[in-house]
Amino acid sequence: MLWIGLFLMARTEDPSGRQRILAVAAELFYVRGVRAVGMAEVIQAAGCGKNMLYRHFPGKSALVAAYLGRAREEREAATSAALTGEPREQLVALVTEVAYRVRGSAYRGCAFRKYLAEFPSPGDDDEATAVARAYLRDTRAQVSELVAAAGGPPQLGDRLWLLIDSLYSGTGPDPSVAVEWARELVAAGRPD
Amino acid sequence: MLWIGLFLMARTEDPSGRQRILAVAAELFYVRGVRAVGMAEVIQAAGCGKNMLYRHFPGKSALVAAYLGRAREEREAATSAALTGEPREQLVALVTEVAYRVRGSAYRGCAFRKYLAEFPSPGDDDEATAVARAYLRDTRAQVSELVAAAGGPPQLGDRLWLLIDSLYSGTGPDPSVAVEWARELVAAGRPD
DNA sequence: AAAATTACGGACCGATCGGTCCGATCGTGG
DNA sequence: CCACGATCGGACCGATCGGTCCGTAATTTT
Numbered sequence: 001m002l003w004i005g006l007f008l009m010a011r012t013e014d015p016s017g018r019q020r021i022l023a024v025a026a027e028l029f030y031v032r033g034v035r036a037v038g039m040a041e042v043i044q045a046a047g048c049g050k051n052m053l054y055r056h057f058p059g060k061s062a063l064v065a066a067y068l069g070r071a072r073e074e075r076e077a078a079t080s081a082a083l084t085g086e087p088r089e090q091l092v093a094l095v096t097e098v099a100y101r102v103r104g105s106a107y108r109g110c111a112f113r114k115y116l117a118e119f120p121s122p123g124d125d126d127e128a129t130a131v132a133r134a135y136l137r138d139t140r141a142q143v144s145e146l147v148a149a150a151g152g153p154p155q156l157g158d159r160l161w162l163l164i165d166s167l168y169s170g171t172g173p174d175p176s177v178a179v180e181w182a183r184e185l186v187a188a189g190r191p192d
Numbered sequence: 193m194l195w196i197g198l199f200l201m202a203r204t205e206d207p208s209g210r211q212r213i214l215a216v217a218a219e220l221f222y223v224r225g226v227r228a229v230g231m232a233e234v235i236q237a238a239g240c241g242k243n244m245l246y247r248h249f250p251g252k253s254a255l256v257a258a259y260l261g262r263a264r265e266e267r268e269a270a271t272s273a274a275l276t277g278e279p280r281e282q283l284v285a286l287v288t289e290v291a292y293r294v295r296g297s298a299y300r301g302c303a304f305r306k307y308l309a310e311f312p313s314p315g316d317d318d319e320a321t322a323v324a325r326a327y328l329r330d331t332r333a334q335v336s337e338l339v340a341a342a343g344g345p346p347q348l349g350d351r352l353w354l355l356i357d358s359l360y361s362g363t364g365p366d367p368s369v370a371v372e373w374a375r376e377l378v379a380a381g382r383p384d
Numbered sequence: 385a386a387a388a389t390t391a392c393g394g395a396c397c398g399a400t401c402g403g404t405c406c407g408a409t410c411g412t413g414g
Numbered sequence: 415c416c417a418c419g420a421t422c423g424g425a426c427c428g429a430t431c432g433g434t435c436c437g438t439a440a441t442t443t444t
Contacts, residue, residue: 032312032313033309033311033313036313038431038432039431039432039433040432043393048392049393050433051390051391051393051435054433054434060431109309113309116363117225117309120300121223121224161364161365162358162365163358165361165365166361169361172353172354172358173350177350177354178354230400230402231401232402240422241420242403242404242422243421244421246404252403
């Protein structure tokens with residue numbers, strides 16, 4: 001009975017353990033900034049004891065790295081869900097999905113870009129910085145590969161990445177401007 | 193003799209006073225982040241005593257606000273220097289100037305966007321936040337006005353602002369992509 | 385019911401923060 | 415040569431940080 005319970009918790013929600021702490025910490029880090037949120041505040045918001053948190057995460061840097069890793073998983077899930085249809089449609093869908101997310105009321109900027117802005121000179125062993133940089137690099141590579149699959153010129157990838165980058169920045173114009181522009185761009189690149 | 197000296201210092205450089213402290217602090221805040229730089233480090237880098245700094249700036253928040261105000265002045269000077277010729281040329285020159293700055297080896301991202309990312313939930317009386325927001329708002333308005341003066345549609349302003357925004361983000365493609373795109377955009381909007 | 389495992393949360397530690405105050409020092413004017 | 419003013423920089427303060435340890439209470443296993 002105990003083992004079945006542990007098994008189910010591990011497979012499903014783990015509502016009072018690691019996942020719960022991570023969800024609470026992620027929200028705080030994202031909204032208020034990583035440096036501005038102390039461990040004590042995470043503990044209080046999670047409603048757990050100090051032992052609980054420090055057993056799952058050896059320190060704040062590990063918690064922050066897990067926060068960005070979680071953000072990456074969420075982004076990848078949303079992105080892959082939007083990528084159906086032929087490559088050209090996928091390119092537009094990619095921009096549209098980002099625009100949709102940016103319009104959401106909970107959007108406070110790109111978590112990875114914000115982290116890199118907050119820690120521009122990290123130690124060489126900063127795992128969170130590695131996660132953030134890898135995400136940006138991989139996402140951009142994904143666009144390039146998609147453009148190559150669609151038979152478009154590399155320049156198309158550059159310009160689409162520029163549009164996505166502007167969307168994420170949070171200070172750009174209305175997201176629909178980027179979406180409409182991406183549509184024109186992909187349509188113009190069509191050889192037929 | 194004493195008065196002449198004071199007069200010259202006030203008119204020219206003030207090498208051991210406010211301007212020097214501000215220059216040192218600005219470099220530190222910009223490269224390493226505002227929160228990551230303590231007042232003690234600013235004082236040591238400026239080579240002055242604590243009294244010196246706290247006489248010119250009542251506290252860190254005032255120093256940060258002055259840092260962003262200084263950054264704004266520098267940006268406005270560089271921008272206005274680039275704005276010669278007819279409105280359409282000015283639009284391209286605006287993007288080109290930003291691209292030039294972004295390519296510089298000392299570029300570490302837009303100071304205003306970085307500050308807003310570092311302090312997403314400031315107090316209502318945070319002067320630095322007000323400076324940063326005002327800069328972004330005014331710069332965007334400047335683009336819109338320039339487009340209007342050039343007789344272009346508002347959409348042109350949106351798209352040019354998008355390009356500029358992407359340039360500043362620091363994670364976009366090569367700056368030349370935005371410059372070339374801006375050239376095409378302005379040329380295509382030409383009625384003749 | 386007794387025992388053992390778990391978790392909450394306060395006490396505590398050293399380090400660092402922004403900021404104040406004051407003694408020591410140096411250059412200048414009388 | 416002395417006295418004055420300005421400046422450097424260390425001592426110090428309260429607050430907060432990340433992190434450790436442990437007393438106590440609750441829950442579960444036997």
